[in-house]
Amino acid sequence: MKKIKIFSLFVCLAMLVIACHNDDDERGVQMRTVLVYIAGDNSLRSFATEDLAEMTEGMQSVDDNSYNLLVYIDTGSSPKLIRLKKDKKKNVVQEELIATYEGRNSVDVSKMKEVINTAFSEYPAQSYGLVLWSHGEGWLAKSQNKTRWWGQDGGSNYMDISELKDVLRNAPHLSFLLFDACFMQSVEVVYELKEHADYIIGSPTEIPAPGAPYQKVVPAMFANNASATDIAKAYFEFYADENLYTGKLPYNWGLGDPWTAGVSVSVVNTSMLEQLAKSSSEIILKYIKGRQAIATSGILCYDCRSSKYYYDFDGLIRSLGSETSEYEAWKAAYDAAVVYWKTTPNNYSSYGGSFSMNGSAGLSTYIFRQSYEEEINPFYRQSIQWYSAAGWDETGW
Numbered sequence: 001m002k003k004i005k006i007f008s009l010f011v012c013l014a015m016l017v018i019a020c021h022n023d024d025d026e027r028g029v030q031m032r033t034v035l036v037y038i039a040g041d042n043s044l045r046s047f048a049t050e051d052l053a054e055m056t057e058g059m060q061s062v063d064d065n066s067y068n069l070l071v072y073i074d075t076g077s078s079p080k081l082i083r084l085k086k087d088k089k090k091n092v093v094q095e096e097l098i099a100t101y102e103g104r105n106s107v108d109v110s111k112m113k114e115v116i117n118t119a120f121s122e123y124p125a126q127s128y129g130l131v132l133w134s135h136g137e138g139w140l141a142k143s144q145n146k147t148r149w150w151g152q153d154g155g156s157n158y159m160d161i162s163e164l165k166d167v168l169r170n171a172p173h174l175s176f177l178l179f180d181a182c183f184m185q186s187v188e189v190v191y192e193l194k195e196h197a198d199y200i201i202g203s204p205t206e207i208p209a210p211g212a213p214y215q216k217v218v219p220a221m222f223a224n225n226a227s228a229t230d231i232a233k234a235y236f237e238f239y240a241d242e243n244l245y246t247g248k249l250p251y252n253w254g255l256g257d258p259w260t261a262g263v264s265v266s267v268v269n270t271s272m273l274e275q276l277a278k279s280s281s282e283i284i285l286k287y288i289k290g291r292q293a294i295a296t297s298g299i300l301c302y303d304c305r306s307s308k309y310y311y312d313f314d315g316l317i318r319s320l321g322s323e324t325s326e327y328e329a330w331k332a333a334y335d336a337a338v339v340y341w342k343t344t345p346n347n348y349s350s351y352g353g354s355f356s357m358n359g360s361a362g363l364s365t366y367i368f369r370q371s372y373e374e375e376i377n378p379f380y381r382q383s384i385q386w387y388s389a390a391g392w393d394e395t396g397w
Helices: 002-027 045-061 109-122 161-168 187-192 214-221 228-240 270-287 313-319 324-337 376-383
Strands: 032-039 067-074 080-086 093-100 127-133 150-153 157-159 174-180 197-202 264-269 338-343 346-349 353-356
Touching (some): 032 045, 032 109, 045 080, 067 109, 093 109, 157 161, 161 187, 174 228, 187 270, 197 228, 197 270, 214 228, 228 264, 228 338, 264 324, 313 324, 324 338
Parallel strands (some): 032 067, 032 127, 127 174, 174 197
Antiparallel strands (some): 067 080, 150 157, 197 264, 264 338, 346 353
C-alpha cells in the first residue's frame, strides 16, 4: 500500500511538471514585452482607470502567446504590477497579478527600478518597449515645483530627467520609449536619453487629457514588424480623424467625453542625434556670440504659460538668419532625427485654450533669456548634455 501511495504521488508531481511545461510552451517565443508605467497618484487618476480599460480592449486583437503587455498602476492606493492576458478560451482579457506593493512614491528611483527589473526579468523577450504615463514638464529641474520633470506622485514628488536616466540604466535597451505626458519631446530630453532607446515618441506640447488611445496604440505596439512610427500614427490618427477633430474643446468637457481639440506627435531616431548636435553647433556658434539676446517673437512657443520654456527648435534655427545652404544641411540632419511628425492645425493648452500650431516641426528647445539667469540658466549649463553638444557653452550663455 505504501508503495502504491508513493507511486501515485510521483505520478501527480510528474503531471504537474508536465502541465507547467506545457503552459510555458503555449506562450512560445516572446517577441516583445511592453511595460506601461502609470504614475497616476495625482489629478490624472481617473484617466488612468479609463486608459487601463482601453488597454484591455486593445489586447483583444493581440497574440498574448508571443507578446506581453505589463501595466504598473498607482492611483494612490494599492499599487500593482499586472499582465493583461486572455483567458484559456481566448475570449476575455484578464488581469494576471504579478506583484502588489504597499503605498509608495512611484517616481522614487529605487521603487521604479524595482518594478522595471521585475517586469523585464520575469518576461524576457526579443525586444522591449516602455510607456511612461503621468504629468510631464520636459527637461527642467523638479525643484521648480510646477515644472521641469517627468512623473508626479502625490503633491510634491517628481522625477528629474537625470533620475529617469538612472532608472533606465536598470532596463534592457528599448526599441521604443513612449512619453504619454506633456512637453516631453524636447531636444534636451531625447538627447539625454538617447542611449536607452532606439526611438522616442512624444509631444512637444500638452497632450490630450485622455492620453493615448490605447485601444489603437496597443495593437500597433505588438503588430508584426511594428515600428515606432506605426505607434505614433495610431496615436495621432485617432485624434485627427475628421469626424472627431474640431480644433476646439467644449467649455463643459469632462471625463469620458470625446477629445476634439487635436494632438501633436513626433518620433525621434536617437541614432541620428549626434549628427543633429554637430549640425546645430555649427549654426549656433556662427550666429550666436557674446551672450547676445535671441529674438523669440517669430518662433512658435509650445508653452502657453508666461514661463515659455519650450520653443520650436526648427523655428529657432530659421530665425538666426543662416544662409540657405547652411539651413538645408541642418534640416537634412533634423529630418534624419525626427522621422515622424504630425499635428492637427490647432492643439489645446489647459492654460491658454486652443492655439495654432503654425510654425511647428515636432521638437522643442529652450532659448536662453537673461531674466532666467538666477536659476534656470545655471541648471541648464550644469545638468543638460545638449548645452555643450550643441555649442551653447561657447556662446556666452
